Amino acid sequence: MSVFKRYHPRLQQAIVSRLGWRGLREVQELASQAILDGNNAVVLAPTAGGKTEAAFFPILSQLLTSPETGTQCLYISPIRALLNNQEERLGLYTEMVGMHRFKWHGEAKPKDKQAFLREPCELLMTTPESLEVMLISPSVPARKIFEQLRYVVIDEIHALADCDRGSHLMAVLERLRQLSRCDFQRIGLSATVGNVAEILSWLQGSSGHPGLVITPHRPPSKKQLEVKYLDEVDLANEVGRRAYGKKSLFFTDSRRRAETVSQSLADKNVDIFVHHSSISREERELAEKKVTSGKNVAIVCTSTLELGIDVGELDLIFQAEAPSSVASFLQRMGRTGRREGAIANTTFLTTSSEAMVQAIGLIELAREHWVEDVKLDFSAWHILVHQIMAMCLQSGAVRRSQIWQTLTGASCFKAISEASFHCLLDYLKxxxxxxxxxxxxxxxxxxxxxFGRKNFLELYSVFTSPVAYKVLSMGGQLLGSIDWQFADVIELDTCFLLAGKGWIVKRIGHSEKTVWAEKAPQGKAPKWGGFAPMMLSYRLCRKVRDILVSDQEYPYCDAASLKRLFELRQDRYFLANHFAPLQVVDKQMLWWTHAGGRINNTLRYALSHELSCEITSNNYYLKFTGDLLSEKVLKNRLKTMAEPDYWLDQKLISALQHQLPELRLSKYQPCLPKQMQLELVAKEYLDLNQAQTFIERCLKH
Incomplete structure (x- = not known):
C-alpha cells in the first residue's frame, strides 16, 4: 500500500488537485514512512530527485493531524541562494493546506520580521547564521517561537557536515532542544556521500528518536562524459561552439578562474553570466533567472551552483580542469539529464596534464561507485568557545553546568570530556x-x-574568510592573492599564473602571508599552469597512479588527451616498479607516494623531524633537497615510523604541529590555548593514522 493513504485527507486532495500528481516517487514513499513512524532520517537522492517533497509531505500531514500554534517546522539551508530558491516551492506546499511559511534572513524587512514575531507561522526558513541571530537577539522571544518545534529539516546536509558551519549548527540544535517542549525529529537531505550512516549519527545528537538512512534504488542511467586536453584559446572556442543555443553551467574551482573564463567567452555569441560568492546577490539572482528562462545562456560559476539551486532544465555541464572530489563531480553532473530523454553529461576541459589525469581518475572512481567520506569533527574546540560566548550573550550570565548539559549532546563535542571542558573555561577566565x-x-x-553587543555581528558567524597570501611585485605593488594551500607548495623560482600573466616566485614569507614575484620571461612555462588542486584524497591519488601505470585507453578521452596520457606514461614509467618509488632528478630526490595531501604533509613534517634536509610535498610526491637520501636510509626511517608507539610520542606530535604554517582557520582560534590552536591546524593539514597505514603498505612492498 502506498504511504499516500497515510497522508491527511487535505494533503492528499492538494497533491492531486493542485499539483496534478498521480503517484509518489520511491524516495518519497520510503522517507514518508520513516518520518511518519517518528524516525530521524538522512534522505539521499540526486538534485531534483524529489527530496524536498519526501521530507515535507509527511511533516505537513502530521501538522494537519495534530495541529498546534506557532512554529512547528524549521527548514535550514546552507546558503541564502538555496533558501531563496526554495521559498516559492515551500510557500506553495504550505499554502495549499492552509498554512504559512516565513523566510528569516539578514535582508528580510524589519516590519515582516516583527509580524512573524507577533504571530509565528508553521514553517520557518533560515540559515545557520540567521538562526544564531534569533537565539542571541534580545528582541526575539526565542522560547515563544520554538517551544512547539517538532521538525527540523536540513537541506544539503553533506555540505554543512564537512565544515565548521555544520558543527555550529549541531550545537545550535542542542540549544533549541532546551527551548522546545518536543524532542524534534531531525531530517537531513543529502547528495551521495561515502559515510551516510556516520552523518546520520552525527545529526542525531541528543535526540531520542531512532534513525534511518533513506536510499532509494537508482537504476543505471546513461552518462555522456568527455575529457579534452587543449589550450586556453581552444577552450573558449570549444565552449562557444557547443554552448550556442543551449543552457549551460561552466564550473571552475576558483573565483579568479571564473572571471578569466568568462572574459574569454565574451565574444562567443552566448550570453555569459558569472556566479560566485564575491558577486552581488542581485547579479547572482539575475544569472539564475536568465539561465532558467533563456535558451542561449551559460553561467560560469564556482561551487555556489553545485548545491540544489533550481535553475531549470540544463543542457550541458562544462568543467574547467577537474574538481577535487568525486562527490563534487557527481553533484555537478547531476544538474543535467533531468527531463525525459535527456542524458546527464560533463565535459572536462583541461589545460594541464595534472588536471587531465585527475579528471580520468574521478570518472573511474565514480564508475566503481566510490565516493569520499565526509570528514566529521568530534572535538571542535573553537566551536565550543563560540557557543560558550553565544550562550553568555543570550542569557547575560549562565552556569557552567547549564552550558555543559546543553552542549554535551552535540556530536561535534562528543570527544571532549567534562574535565577538559572545565579546563577550557578556566583558561578563558x-x-x-x-x-x-x-x-x-x-x-x-x-x-x-x-564579540560583545557592540560587535555582535562578529559572534553571529562561526566561520572566518579563507586564508589568502598576498602576491606583491618586487617593487611592492599588489598583484592579487593566492590560497594558502597553493602558497605552501610553491617553491622559489616556480612560475605560476595570476591575472592571466606568468610570475616567478622570488620570496615566500609565511609569517607575513605574502609571496613576492617578478614577471616571467616569455617562453617560461608555468609549472602549475594555474591549476593548484586542493588536498586530494588518498584513493583519488592512487587511482591517478594506477592510470599512469596501465595501458588502458578511455573512450571518453579525445585524441589530444590520449596522446598526452601516452607521453605521461612514458615519462613516469618508473611508477610501475614499486608501490611508492624514488626518483633522482637534478640532485633532488622525489618520493612518488601518490598518497594525497594530508598523508604527504604528515610524512613531510615527520621526516623533516627525522632527517637533516629540506622537504616539500604535494598530493603526489615528497621532494628532498640537499644531501641525497639513499633508499636504505629512507627505508630505515620508515621502519622506525611504522612502530605502533611512534605516532603516540607527544614530542613528535608537538614537533609536527610547530612545523605547520600559522594559519587562522577560525575567528575563535586566538581564544584557544596554544596547543589547541595547533591541533586545529593539524586536523586540517595532517592525518597521522593514515600516514602510519601508508608506511606499513610501503614496507610490505
Whole structure:
C-alpha cells in the first residue's frame, strides 16, 4: 500500500488537485514512512530527485493531524541562494493546506520580521547564521517561537557536515532542544556521500528518536562524459561552439578562474553570466533567472551552483580542469539529464596534464561507485568557545553546568570530556574572555571588546574568510592573492599564473602571508599552469597512479588527451616498479607516494623531524633537497615510523604541529590555548593514522 493513504485527507486532495500528481516517487514513499513512524532520517537522492517533497509531505500531514500554534517546522539551508530558491516551492506546499511559511534572513524587512514575531507561522526558513541571530537577539522571544518545534529539516546536509558551519549548527540544535517542549525529529537531505550512516549519527545528537538512512534504488542511467586536453584559446572556442543555443553551467574551482573564463567567452555569441560568492546577490539572482528562462545562456560559476539551486532544465555541464572530489563531480553532473530523454553529461576541459589525469581518475572512481567520506569533527574546540560566548550573550550570565548539559549532546563535542571542558573555561577566565561571579559565567572584558553587543555581528558567524597570501611585485605593488594551500607548495623560482600573466616566485614569507614575484620571461612555462588542486584524497591519488601505470585507453578521452596520457606514461614509467618509488632528478630526490595531501604533509613534517634536509610535498610526491637520501636510509626511517608507539610520542606530535604554517582557520582560534590552536591546524593539514597505514603498505612492498 502506498504511504499516500497515510497522508491527511487535505494533503492528499492538494497533491492531486493542485499539483496534478498521480503517484509518489520511491524516495518519497520510503522517507514518508520513516518520518511518519517518528524516525530521524538522512534522505539521499540526486538534485531534483524529489527530496524536498519526501521530507515535507509527511511533516505537513502530521501538522494537519495534530495541529498546534506557532512554529512547528524549521527548514535550514546552507546558503541564502538555496533558501531563496526554495521559498516559492515551500510557500506553495504550505499554502495549499492552509498554512504559512516565513523566510528569516539578514535582508528580510524589519516590519515582516516583527509580524512573524507577533504571530509565528508553521514553517520557518533560515540559515545557520540567521538562526544564531534569533537565539542571541534580545528582541526575539526565542522560547515563544520554538517551544512547539517538532521538525527540523536540513537541506544539503553533506555540505554543512564537512565544515565548521555544520558543527555550529549541531550545537545550535542542542540549544533549541532546551527551548522546545518536543524532542524534534531531525531530517537531513543529502547528495551521495561515502559515510551516510556516520552523518546520520552525527545529526542525531541528543535526540531520542531512532534513525534511518533513506536510499532509494537508482537504476543505471546513461552518462555522456568527455575529457579534452587543449589550450586556453581552444577552450573558449570549444565552449562557444557547443554552448550556442543551449543552457549551460561552466564550473571552475576558483573565483579568479571564473572571471578569466568568462572574459574569454565574451565574444562567443552566448550570453555569459558569472556566479560566485564575491558577486552581488542581485547579479547572482539575475544569472539564475536568465539561465532558467533563456535558451542561449551559460553561467560560469564556482561551487555556489553545485548545491540544489533550481535553475531549470540544463543542457550541458562544462568543467574547467577537474574538481577535487568525486562527490563534487557527481553533484555537478547531476544538474543535467533531468527531463525525459535527456542524458546527464560533463565535459572536462583541461589545460594541464595534472588536471587531465585527475579528471580520468574521478570518472573511474565514480564508475566503481566510490565516493569520499565526509570528514566529521568530534572535538571542535573553537566551536565550543563560540557557543560558550553565544550562550553568555543570550542569557547575560549562565552556569557552567547549564552550558555543559546543553552542549554535551552535540556530536561535534562528543570527544571532549567534562574535565577538559572545565579546563577550557578556566583558561578563558584567565585570559579575560570570561568572567565568573557567584557561579555565573558572563562575557569578560576581552570578549566584550571583540564579540560583545557592540560587535555582535562578529559572534553571529562561526566561520572566518579563507586564508589568502598576498602576491606583491618586487617593487611592492599588489598583484592579487593566492590560497594558502597553493602558497605552501610553491617553491622559489616556480612560475605560476595570476591575472592571466606568468610570475616567478622570488620570496615566500609565511609569517607575513605574502609571496613576492617578478614577471616571467616569455617562453617560461608555468609549472602549475594555474591549476593548484586542493588536498586530494588518498584513493583519488592512487587511482591517478594506477592510470599512469596501465595501458588502458578511455573512450571518453579525445585524441589530444590520449596522446598526452601516452607521453605521461612514458615519462613516469618508473611508477610501475614499486608501490611508492624514488626518483633522482637534478640532485633532488622525489618520493612518488601518490598518497594525497594530508598523508604527504604528515610524512613531510615527520621526516623533516627525522632527517637533516629540506622537504616539500604535494598530493603526489615528497621532494628532498640537499644531501641525497639513499633508499636504505629512507627505508630505515620508515621502519622506525611504522612502530605502533611512534605516532603516540607527544614530542613528535608537538614537533609536527610547530612545523605547520600559522594559519587562522577560525575567528575563535586566538581564544584557544596554544596547543589547541595547533591541533586545529593539524586536523586540517595532517592525518597521522593514515600516514602510519601508508608506511606499513610501503614496507610490505
Amino acid at each position: 584567565a585570559e579575560d574572555y570570561l568572567s565568573e561571579e557567584s557561579g555565573l559565567l558572563s562575557m569578560g572584558l576581552k570578549a566584550e571588546k571583540t
